[in-house]
Amino acid sequence: xxxxxxxxxxxxxxxxxxxxxxxxxxxxxxxxxxxxxxxxxxxxxxxxxxxxxxxx
Numbered sequence: 001x002x003x004x005x006x007x008x009x010x011x012x013x014x015x016x017x018x019x020x021x022x023x024x025x026x027x028x029x030x031x032x033x034x035x036x037x038x039x040x041x042x043x044x045x046x047x048x049x050x051x052x053x054x055x056x
Contacts, residue, residue, distance in 0.1 A: 026038025
């Protein structure tokens with residue numbers, strides 16, 4: 001009987017968890033920044049790229 005290896009999508013990235021974010025190091029333009037500043041910069045960039053809906 002032929003038993004091929006299970007197919008795995010190479011483009012399927014693992015989910016990020018809250019624990020992953022707690023261990024992360026945030027940087028903006030190569031400079032390490034506090035988490036709040038990193039998150040704010042990330043959200044700002046997503047808005048610039050029109051990836052987030054602005055509910056304001």
